[in-house]
Amino acid sequence: xxxxxxxxxxxxxxxxxxxxxxxxxxxxxxxxxxxxxxxxxxxxxxxxxxxxxxxxxxxxxxxxxxxxxxxxxxxxxxxxxxxxxxxxxxxxxxxxxxxxxxxxxxxxxxxxxxxxxxxxxxxxxxxxxxxxxxxxxxxxxxxxxxxxxxxxxxxxxxxxxxxxxxxxxxxxxxxxxxxxxxxxxxxxxxxxxxxxxxxxxxxxxxxxxxxxxxxxxxxxxxxxxxxxxxxxxxxxxxxxxxxxxxxxxxx
Amino acid sequence: xxxxxxxxxxxxxxxxxxxxxxxxxxxxxxxxxxxxxxxxxxxxxxxxxxxxxxxxxxxxxxxxxxxxxxxxxxxxxxxxxxxxxxxxxxxxxxxxxxxxxxxxxxxxxxxxxxxxxxxxxxxxxxxxxxxxxxxxxxxxxxxxxxxxxxxxxxxxxxxxxxxxxxxxxxxxxxxxxxxxxxxxxxxxxxxxxxxxxxxxxxxxxxxxxxxxxxxxxxxxxxxxxxxxxxxxxxxxxxxxxxxxxxxxxxxxxxxxxxxxxxxxxxxxxxxxxxxxxxxx
Numbered sequence: 001x002x003x004x005x006x007x008x009x010x011x012x013x014x015x016x017x018x019x020x021x022x023x024x025x026x027x028x029x030x031x032x033x034x035x036x037x038x039x040x041x042x043x044x045x046x047x048x049x050x051x052x053x054x055x056x057x058x059x060x061x062x063x064x065x066x067x068x069x070x071x072x073x074x075x076x077x078x079x080x081x082x083x084x085x086x087x088x089x090x091x092x093x094x095x096x097x098x099x100x101x102x103x104x105x106x107x108x109x110x111x112x113x114x115x116x117x118x119x120x121x122x123x124x125x126x127x128x129x130x131x132x133x134x135x136x137x138x139x140x141x142x143x144x145x146x147x148x149x150x151x152x153x154x155x156x157x158x159x160x161x162x163x164x165x166x167x168x169x170x171x172x173x174x175x176x177x178x179x180x181x182x183x184x185x186x187x188x189x190x191x192x193x194x195x196x197x198x199x200x201x202x203x204x205x206x207x208x209x210x211x212x213x214x215x216x217x218x219x220x221x222x223x224x225x226x227x228x229x230x231x232x233x234x235x236x237x238x239x240x241x242x243x244x245x246x247x248x249x250x251x
Numbered sequence: 252x253x254x255x256x257x258x259x260x261x262x263x264x265x266x267x268x269x270x271x272x273x274x275x276x277x278x279x280x281x282x283x284x285x286x287x288x289x290x291x292x293x294x295x296x297x298x299x300x301x302x303x304x305x306x307x308x309x310x311x312x313x314x315x316x317x318x319x320x321x322x323x324x325x326x327x328x329x330x331x332x333x334x335x336x337x338x339x340x341x342x343x344x345x346x347x348x349x350x351x352x353x354x355x356x357x358x359x360x361x362x363x364x365x366x367x368x369x370x371x372x373x374x375x376x377x378x379x380x381x382x383x384x385x386x387x388x389x390x391x392x393x394x395x396x397x398x399x400x401x402x403x404x405x406x407x408x409x410x411x412x413x414x415x416x417x418x419x420x421x422x423x424x425x426x427x428x429x430x431x432x433x434x435x436x437x438x439x440x441x442x443x444x445x446x447x448x449x450x451x452x453x454x455x456x457x458x459x460x461x462x463x464x465x466x467x468x469x470x471x472x473x474x475x476x477x478x479x480x481x482x483x484x485x486x487x488x489x490x491x492x493x494x495x496x497x498x499x500x501x502x503x504x505x506x507x508x509x510x511x512x513x514x515x516x517x518x519x520x521x522x523x524x525x526x527x528x529x530x531x
Contacts, residue, residue: 055433055437056436057433057436074436075433075436075437076436076437076439077437077438077439079437080437080438081433081434081437083430083433083434085428085430087428087430087431087433087434089449089452089453090453090529090530091452091453091527091529100435100438100448101438101439104438104439104440104444104448105438105439132528132529133529134529134530145434148438149434149437149438151438152438152439158437
């Protein structure tokens with residue numbers, strides 16, 4: 001079943017006294033239910049723009065976005081978003097941050113706390129549930145942000161370089177955690193990154209993008225077995241994918 | 252470790268105090284908290300000692316500059332027997348009144364300008380021009396409009412604080428991260444919910460800080476407002492002391508305003524810690 005459909009979408013940004021900048025040109029994309037898709041490319045290739053169009057934060061100049069068959073143009077709870085800078089509400093505790101969406105949408109109290117409990121457990125922040133974000137490390141903050149986005153039970157989770165600001169060890173632990181959550185929840189994920197290894201390690205599909213104009217130049221299906229363990233990065237197949245993508249990104 | 256590295260480049264044969272001077276002149280040098288505290292105390296004590304020295308030694312006549320001891324005892328005297336607290340109350344009332352009204356109007360207007368392009372286009376040209384109009388120049392106009400009374404004095408405090416406050420708050424609320432609001436939109440929040448549940452709580456701590464900084468301006472303008480036609484108040488008390496050439500009383504009045512300003516500042520800092528514990 002198609003979860004996300006991107007149909008002939010272009011995004012142009014108007015510029016002062018210059019021709020408009022084409023951030024994304026005539027892009028088509030179909031993402032299946034439960035797929036983990038990475039958008040990979042250098043800065044300026046339109047990967048974040050594509051993610052933000054799906055998220056409804058950027059308006060498409062042409063074309064159409066459909067999520068679960070419904071056309072979307074505004075942000076909504078069917079598309080959970082996770083940003084690189086965490087964007088937690090500093091005046092709310094971990095639990096309150098996670099409950100923010102469901103409470104806003106007036107879900108029944110019992111359901112709200114059930115969901116919060118489950119997510120706090122999944123992201124491993126039980127001891128920190130009543131702490132303010134200020135005391136959390138970067139990795140913990142991002143776990144809260146992921147839990148907060150998942151609380152609305154979105155059809156698709158949109159992640160914009162979520163681990164870009166983390167150190168290497170935290171980053172690889174977060175990748176494992178994300179795969180664990182993904183396999184449990186069976187959410188559809190679109191994940192933006194400029195890190196080839198991260199993309200190959202996480203994804204079912206890696207869409208390699210290129211700049212000027214921003215577009216998808218290759219659609220890789222990653223056939224590495226799941227569940228993926230950290231060792232997989234040393235495998236021959238992994239190296240083959242990586243070399244191929246490196247080559248694409250260099251030329 | 253950082254400070255070790257920094258002093259490592261300095262020749263060891265130099266006298267200690269030269270090394271110290273070099274550290275003090277290094278931009279963003281690391282100074283331990285205790286040392287910073289000592290320097291502050293030395294600075295304050297030094298000021299009063301210098302004041303004491305030049306006055307007690309008779310280098311400056313008491314008529315021009317009375318000694319700090321004379322000023323302190325005069326201030327105590329004013330409070331105990333001179334009914335000075337009535338002046339203090341009159342001025343505090345005007346500061347609080349004018350500043351309160353300014354804050355009540357400036358906070359919503361500032362937030363509207365900072366986050367709604369419609370209101371920005373509508374209000375910003377007027378406000379940023381009005382900011383350059385000297386509030387003191389409005390004293391005569393306010394007398395014509397309102398007469399010589401409390402509302403005239405309160406409105407001068409209002410004029411002096413409202414414009415800087417509104418623009419200050421506009422820039423604070425504009426600075427709230429878009430991602431913070433976008434995450435709320437993507438959780439299904441309406442414009443109204445984003446405004447009240449994200450934008451407001453996100454900028455309130457910085458707004459309280461802006462109020463603290465602007466409160467100082469309010470104390471400046473209340474004195475100006477009182478210099479014309481007030482029967483009570485700290486400003487008029489200073490003016491009257493000058494008429495009778497009571498220099499110690501003039502300085503005591505100035506010091507009293509300073510003390511009240513510092514107390515206002517401390518109250519705001521205390522409230523900030525109390526209401527926004529998640530920031531500390």
